[in-house]
Amino acid sequence: MTATVLVVDDHPVVRDGVTLLLRTDPALTIAGAAESGHAAIERVAELRPDLVLLDLRLPDMLAPEVVAGLRAAHPGVRVVVFTAHGDHQGVVAALEAGAHGGLLKDVAGTDLVAALRRVLRGERVIDPRIMPDAGQRSDALARSGLTRREYEVLRLAAQGRTNPEIANVTGLTRNTVKTYLQSALHKLGARNRVEAIGKASEAGLL
Template sequence: MTASVFVVDDHPVVRDGVTLLLQSDPTLRIIGSAESGRAAIERITQLKPDLVLLDLRLPDMLAPEVIAELRKVHPPAKIVVFTAHADHHGITASLEAGANGALVKDVAGTDLMAALRQVLHGERIIDPRIAPHHAQRSEALARSGLTRREYEVLRFAAQGRTNPEIAESTGLTRNTVKTYLQSALHKLGARNRVEAIGKASEAGLL
């Protein structure tokens, strides 16, 4: 049985390379691609692919945001995050947002196809080069006492987003964003968001 795959990446070389590669596997079929998060959500809503191969860094959205949206518009999709950086902090956030796997972009072609098939069969696949970083960040998060929402709001703050921008990205009200941020500051023992971001970075959270 053939599984449909949708590729989301802002680099045409990656999109073309993956498309070419998957053409050699009769069990996987590319049904479309997008170069931004918004375009991906729109097209995936219509096409309803079995699997989405999602670049971690897109020009308009973060992968965890895209995943949260995809879980609303097409819950059955399997989502695999594709990244050039095994230690990028967004990987853990993506897995926590609901990704079914994470792979580094220089993975061998045969390994990529095997990993996608495993994910389609219900397994969770994390590239061995990512696993140690993911484990460290998960442990750091547990030690910090931050909830997933507090961590999410803090991550957006670390990217320089304002409270109204964070509210828009997360679907929370501005007051709720402020509450989560204050709670995160308190747990990290920080007086302001700059200090909180510094402490979170030192703790291996960002």
């Protein structure tokens, strides 16, 4: 079964290059391309691709906003951010907003195709040069029993975000954010968010 991919980048050379790379795999079909965040959200709603390969730096919107917009427009879409910069914080923010992977643009063509296939299978793929401790963090996360969403909400809380701000970044409702936080507190054996953040830090989660 072929999967459809939307390529979002403001540089035509990158869009064309990625399109050529992905064409080497018969299981991947290019659904289209977009050059800005707003255009990407419109095209995702219209084309409903399986995956979006999203440039981290677009001229009109920040990557986390684009990720949230894409997932609101087409909740089933998988989003992989693509950056030339190894911009750690930018990638982390995009992942916290719901992206499923982060890759560097110097990735070889075969590696790019393999990474996208893994994301389409439901894995989260992050280039180790972007987040070298991602593997250790995944192990700590598995031990904690926190779901990916509970962890995401807790990480944003640890950055000092309020519940309404977390709801805005993740595209969740405020009530859902509150539910995830309460569940995270319960699993960590914490009485409040400050204690939960402390325990999560000790466990190597933050």
